[in-house]
Amino acid sequence: MTLDESIDAFSRHLEAERHASPRTVDEYARDLRSLAAFARERGSRAVGDVRAVDVYLLRGWLGVLARKHAASSVARKVAAARTWMRWLRRRNVIASCPADELATPKVRRGLPTLLSVDAAKEVVETPRDDTAVGLRDRAVLEVLYGSGVRVSELCALDLDSVDLAAATARVLGKGRKERVVPLGRPCVEALARWLRVRPGMVHRKTGRQDPRALFVTVTGRRLYPRAAQALVHAHGASGAGRADLHPHALRHTCATHMLDGGADLRAIQELLGHASLSTTQRYTHVSMEHLMRVYDTAHPLARKR
Numbered sequence: 297m298t299l300d301e302s303i304d305a306f307s308r309h310l311e312a313e314r315h316a317s318p319r320t321v322d323e324y325a326r327d328l329r330s331l332a333a334f335a336r337e338r339g340s341r342a343v344g345d346v347r348a349v350d351v352y353l354l355r356g357w358l359g360v361l362a363r364k365h366a367a368s369s370v371a372r373k374v375a376a377a378r379t380w381m382r383w384l385r386r387r388n389v390i391a392s393c394p395a396d397e398l399a400t401p402k403v404r405r406g407l408p409t410l411l412s413v414d415a416a417k418e419v420v421e422t423p424r425d426d427t428a429v430g431l432r433d434r435a436v437l438e439v440l441y442g443s444g445v446r447v448s449e450l451c452a453l454d455l456d457s458v459d460l461a462a463a464t465a466r467v468l469g470k471g472r473k474e475r476v477v478p479l480g481r482p483c484v485e486a487l488a489r490w491l492r493v494r495p496g497m498v499h500r501k502t503g504r505q506d507p508r509a510l511f512v513t514v515t516g517r518r519l520y521p522r523a524a525q526a527l528v529h530a531h532g533a534s535g536a537g538r539a540d541l542h543p544h545a546l547r548h549t550c551a552t553h554m555l556d557g558g559a560d561l562r563a564i565q566e567l568l569g570h571a572s573l574s575t576t577q578r579y580t581h582v583s584m585e586h587l588m589r590v591y592d593t594a595h596p597l598a599r600k601r
Contacts, residue, residue: 297345297346297389298343298344298345298346299331299332299335299342299343299344299346299349300332300343301346302346302380302384302389303325303328303329303332303380306324306325306328306380306383306384307321307324307325309383310324314471315471315472316470316471317448317470319448323372323376324376324379324380327372327373327376327377328376328377328380330357330361330373331353331354331357331373331377334353334356334357334360335349335353335357338353338356340353346384346389346390347389347390347391349381349390349394350394351394351395351397351398354377354394354395354398355398358370358373358374358398361373362401367401367402368401370401371400371401374395374398374400374401375400377395377398378393378395378396378398380395381393381394381395381396382395382396409538409540409541409542409544409545409548410545410548410549410552411536411538411541411545411546411549413553415535415536415538416441416536416546416549416553418535418536419437419441419531419532419535419536419538419541419546420434420437420438420441420482420535421434421535422437422531422534422535423437423531425489428493428494428496428497429497429514431486431489431490431493432490432493432494432497432511432512432519433527433531434486434489434490435483435486435487435489435490435511436450436511436519436524436527436528437527437528437531437546438480438482438483438486438487439453439465439479439483439487440524440528440543440546440547440550441546441549441550442479442480442482442483442550443465443467443477443478443479443480443483443550443567444477444546444547444550444551444554444564444567444568445465445467445477445547446469446543446544446547446569447521447524447525447543447544448521449467449468449469449569450511450519450524450543451511451518451519451520451521451524452467452468453465453467453509453510453511454508454509454510455491455508455509455510456508457510458479458487458510460479460484460487460488463478463479463480463481463483463484464476464477464478464479465477465479467569469569470569470571471571473569475566475569477567478567490511494512497512497513497514497516498516499515499516499517500515502516504516505517506518511524521543524543525542525543528541528542528543528545528546529541529542532545547568550567551564551567551568551576554567561573561576561577564576
């Protein structure tokens with residue numbers, strides 16, 4: 297099996313068997329294509345036979361990448377190489393996994409972008425309520441902050457995914473795992489207002505509109521992640537002066553505010569759709585207010601008069 301053939305087969309495996317998201321498939325394939333390009337530049341035998349990939353080729357590839365890429369980017373490429381080679385070993389295409397000998401770069405995790413409760417309220421309430429676009433944006437922001445869904449999950453919501461009477465939505469998450477998330481009262485009200493004007497948001501010339509999508513663009517097509525990111529950027533800047541705001545920050549904010557409010561980590565894990573509790577812990581950022589409350593209650597020096 298050639299290097300390119302193995303990458304193509306691995307991409308099909310990710311999509312069809314592991315049900316990875318299109319973004320994950322694209323990123324892993326892009327990372328491995330860069331390895332193939334490096335192997336071709338070096339005239340490596342691995343181009344024609346994937347069994348010739350060794351740890352020296354992998355380290356040379358990562359060494360070149362490390363000059364221009366951040367540690368987090370290099371770490372992801374190491375993960376892609378390991379997953380790919382372990383899959384090849386399970387299929388008996390290769391006898392061993394040289395990628396297991398690679399060291400993962402240390403990645404410093406900064407604190408996530410986070411809003412206070414008041415700032416989150418200002419951002420969510422920024423869109424105008426006298427236009428169809430404004431009503432749509434308000435509903436989008438309510439769902440992102442109120443339910444902590446990923447932007448890809450939000451854009452994939454269909455009309456029949458939402459039950460306003462039950463105040464819930466069915467979300468298709470990573471690995472095509474379905475979960476039900478709650479919708480708060482403001483979110484239900486915002487969605488109801490949006491659904492009343494949604495029929496009018498169609499393509500100006502053709503009159504077409506995606507018949508299934510919950511959220512659509514001004515041209516009637518399903519709202520796509522980049523458009524959702526753009527509206528969050530815009531309302532973050534005007535509502536809270538945060539031009540760096542992105543949908544994932546609202547997800548972080550949702551989880552943190554629930555933690556501050558006393559929610560159990562397991563409950564937050566279910567809401568966010570995480571397979572591992574350790575992932576949920578990374579998503580929750582303990583606020584200083586919460587930290588001071590715990591300190592005042594628990595530390596003996598804090599109770600001294």
